[in-house]
Amino acid sequence: MSVEIDVVEDPARACSALLLGAVMAGGHVVLTGGSTPRRAYRELAGAVRALELDLAETEFWFGDDRAVPPDDERCNYKMAKEALFDPLEDVMTARVHRIQGELGHEQAAEVYENELREAGAPPFELVLMGMGPDGHTASLFPDQATLDEDARLVVGVPEAGLEPFVPRISLTLPALAQTRLMVFLIEGDSKAEMVVRAFGPDAEPDRRVPTSLLPPLVREVQVLLDPSAAAQLPAGG
Numbered sequence: 001m002s003v004e005i006d007v008v009e010d011p012a013r014a015c016s017a018l019l020l021g022a023v024m025a026g027g028h029v030v031l032t033g034g035s036t037p038r039r040a041y042r043e044l045a046g047a048v049r050a051l052e053l054d055l056a057e058t059e060f061w062f063g064d065d066r067a068v069p070p071d072d073e074r075c076n077y078k079m080a081k082e083a084l085f086d087p088l089e090d091v092m093t094a095r096v097h098r099i100q101g102e103l104g105h106e107q108a109a110e111v112y113e114n115e116l117r118e119a120g121a122p123p124f125e126l127v128l129m130g131m132g133p134d135g136h137t138a139s140l141f142p143d144q145a146t147l148d149e150d151a152r153l154v155v156g157v158p159e160a161g162l163e164p165f166v167p168r169i170s171l172t173l174p175a176l177a178q179t180r181l182m183v184f185l186i187e188g189d190s191k192a193e194m195v196v197r198a199f200g201p202d203a204e205p206d207r208r209v210p211t212s213l214l215p216p217l218v219r220e221v222q223v224l225l226d227p228s229a230a231a232q233l234p235a236g237g
Helices: 011-025 035-051 076-088 105-119 189-199
Strands: 002-007 027-031 058-062 064-066 124-129 154-157 168-171 179-186 220-225
Touching: 011 027, 011 035, 011 124, 011 179, 011 220, 027 076, 035 076, 035 179, 058 076, 064 076, 105 154, 105 168, 179 189, 189 220
Parallel strands: 002 220, 027 058, 027 124, 124 179, 179 220
Antiparallel strands: 064 168, 154 168
């Protein structure tokens, strides 16, 4: 296990560079939702177009999504489509696998797991993660039974622990952990306490902080923080 913490003024830009390296390498790349990833995806799209990259060997997946249709504003796929896939529509050769949230959380989880297995994933080249102010990551919430799942790749989450309170679909901890590199992209002072509990020098795996359960499972973890999110870390990280 290797955890590197980088405090930068623009985590989204730093993230886009890591994503660019992953798509250039090809393979399976897992995306996440949120406003900061949106900026990273826009930068990535610009870089792919500027470099005229062929993404035919890349397959995009999602770590989680809400049980909503793909045109719903709460849908992670919709955000990524607008920020990354649509700007590259005329040159897009990568395969995109969305979670079919409109099927409901249980059926969507089953369908997505089958799709992963048929595509030979995981392992992943890069998994991009965020973290909520309650310490959740993907749609794995504090103290929920989904944290104990070790046989399935994908689970339905009937009750979200944070707004919006709609059912979710999420990759499991063991599935997410099968990656060459896991990147956490975290901004804002509302996350500062959980950053310490998940990545600080005294951090230990804690079911009340689901994010903390992943670093011990992953070969390489890179944490990208803005100064506000890093505010409670000891000097020097």
